[in-house]
Amino acid sequence: MKLGQIVMARESFQRLSTLRMPPQTAYRLLKYLKLVTAESEVIERQRINLLRDVSGTKDGEDVNLAPGTPEHTRFLVEYSAALETESDLKPFDMMMDALLATLEAEKGNVLSAADLAAVEPFFEA
Secondary structure (H helix, E strand, O other), X not given: OEHHHHHHHHHHHHHHOOOOXXXXXXHHHHXXXXXXXXXXXXXXXXXHHHHHHHHOOOOOOOOOOOOOOHHHHHHHHHHHHHHOOEOOOOOEEEEHHHHHHHHHOOOOOOOOHHXXXXXXXXXXX
């Protein structure tokens, strides 16, 4: 799994965590959501550090990289490369089909196809 997938999935995992499910499943999901959140926070700190490095600003200073500038291009290239890095995060220890069956048991649970696409790589096939 790549770091970019974690960044893209964080919000979908948060939506998933608001749905009703049996306590054991909810607890397992909560523990995994904490791992996803921690990993995405590390990535966000790296993004901010890269912005500061490329722009030559210090903590507390506003960063403004105008599109089309060499600095903006450098940031995009380096950040994109960072997002392609493999993560050490292991898949959630549940099959996607089992999760979907659990969620379908509770009326009113709804996830978008985009949410499912974002979280699917984190589950065992």
